[in-house]
Amino acid sequence: MISSEWILGEDVVDEMQVMSLNAESRSALIDRAALESQLQQAGIAELVAERCPHLYSDVMVFASATQVEQMRAVIAAVERVVSLPGWSAVASSSGAQGVFFGYDFHLNADGAHLIEINTNAGGGFLNALLLESQQAPVLPGTSLAVPHPEQVFLEMFLNEWRRARGDVPLKTVAIVDEQPESQYLYPEFLLAKAMFERAGITAMIADPSAFELRSDGLYLGAAKIDLIYNRLTDFSLASTPNLLEAMSAGRVVLTPHPEAYARYADKRNLARLTDAVALHALGADVADIAMLQAGVPQTLMVKPEMEEQLWAERKQWFFKPNSGYGSKGAYRGDKLTKRVFAEILQGDYVAQRLAVPGERLVPQAEGDAALKYDVRCYVYDGQIQLVAARLYQGQTTNFRTPGGGFGCVRSLT
Template sequence: MNLKADYIQQLRSSYKGLEKEPLEDFVSENLISPFAVTLSPNVIQKAQKIISALYNMRQQPSYLAHYQNLIAEKGLKDPGNKSIMMSYDFHLDEHQNLKLIEVNTNAAFLILGYEMYRMKGHSLAVPDFNPEEIRRSIETEMALQGKKTGPGFKVAITDDAPSQQRLYVEFLAYNELFKSFGWDSRIVDYRELYKDFHPDFIYNRHTDFFLTEPSSSILREKFLNRDVCLSPNPFEYLMLADKQRLIDWGTPGFLEGQGLAGEDLNLVRTAVPESFDISTNRADEIWASRKKYFFKPKNAFGSKQSYRGGTISRSTYEKIVGQDMIAQEYMPAPEQTFETPEGPQTFKYDLRCYAYQGRMQLVLARIYQGQVTNLRTPYGGFATVKF
């Protein structure tokens, strides 16, 4: 079986507009893993409950009130809509408890993951999910701004130099999907928006999360004025995905103050890792116990500028002290062993649970070897999950 060729054929059969695209150049050799991670059904149930509990908390008036000063400081306003195709990324501990690594409003691979399940013939963790739900999510996003997706509805898929992105193939797939809904859809560099194309809705994959870069000024203005429905957007990032929220959620009494109780409280409390600022007044204390922690930026994506405490050098550590970084309880990635042509090999993995609002949509694993998730491990990559 040629996994890459089979996957490309799956994409071309699902999205006819991709037949003439050079997908062989866009699908990397280690994008898709031949393996499936096997887990207890209890894991998926817990993941859904954690996602639902966190989203319900985010919806509480007390939660929004708690962040009013921060919202004003960031110059933001509630746009009404939320964030499509976001994810909650987890590790599993030795007791099969889910540990929340991060909330990601900018998550990749939902539609590609769905097609991977179809290619492999594996059952979905959420059996009734399909691409029509993406359409309904966008319609809901528009409705939350008092708008509709009528005739001539214009959609832009945007990022920084989209055609140069590692997962450009995903943008191509979404573009064909949106066109199949009868929408005028285009892939547009965020700097080119509103020059020749004025979208009603933007699927935003640009990683300037707060739109503070000068080159994002037009997009920020359109977003703040509600001239466009932007999803994901800076407000939802602030509410859920800024890593400062992990610090807040772990503060004693915070979750209870937002109405969490009973099983929801216990699940979220267990899932949220110990997290805190790497402050100068605690620098020596943190260094002494560094092996217990993973250091990461509050507002970066992927594994950029992230360091495992057990391997960070003193000089590098001193450079990040007092910066916009957090120390997060180090939770080793779970492992599974698979039979490869070279013999048994052990791989690390994490779980990516996609959701819109409080509903989980798809679950994938990212299989890898090394310190952090990557798409360079032979036999690694995105994988299906069997429960």
């Protein structure tokens, strides 16, 4: 845990101002009219209103310069450790780096705490649209995003293509998920499709079952697909053998890909990142080990013989399935029943030391409410492109909380 003793001098003022702003329900409300106008221009306003009423929060979230620097330092340390020769037995065969890594943090008085890494993090396009709509010059702090994030996103995909295919032009992209039109974040798929089309690239949204693997490539109808933007939560592609074979045979570029998931997002990697002895044996830098010990909550791989210890300490732990996503199957220890705990002991789970999320006061119809939030850093090739918050009530993010949803993050510098 990062000690508040690190925060000295002017940083104390930053922390106090952040706490004050996050505790004011009427501070930095978003411009809903401007957001609605942007959604209308993008052609997704009706879809969002109908399907995703709590997609965007009413408020912005504030972070201190110290917390932002801690997030950057932890991300950099992870990237260096994961690049060490002995980190992964899975060799990258695709050439692609992997788009939209999501480094998710809890921010609190003790600093920034990395709770997980995702390799197909949703929300990048939706948060870029939110940022573009909010142009008020009088807001405190600074926005945490690169200039013109959509252009940066496009260049990211083009770079993925170049890494695999060199100077061959990218002509066709498929955005792939199971039953994509039924997905909660389907509006984002439409934003991605529009981005590619503005760049002169043919783009389609499809279910993996719609593809046909031929000797000369992967086809969607009559169109040969060059690149797949992978939004599937079957990270190994075991349930989509046509895509797995196409990727393995080099007939399509797929990003993000299973190798990226194995190297970064499998929850067991969190246990490795907090094991100082193993990191030292791997050859990790002493400073990186210290940063990871400070910035990643202790994580253990759950084993049946740990039953007595973990049950006695359950209020200190958060339990996550190794291959889970979107908080599915995740439990706070203090909410566990004996039955569920028994299932966890026999399943493939990790236990992560509880790092409480920050809170942001938001206005609701029945009065102000304190919502929890986490902070997601969208990262490509080690570089932060955009930082966004997700506000919620309950154990985990859910997009069902009035006043909750995605939120802009501003840093006080």
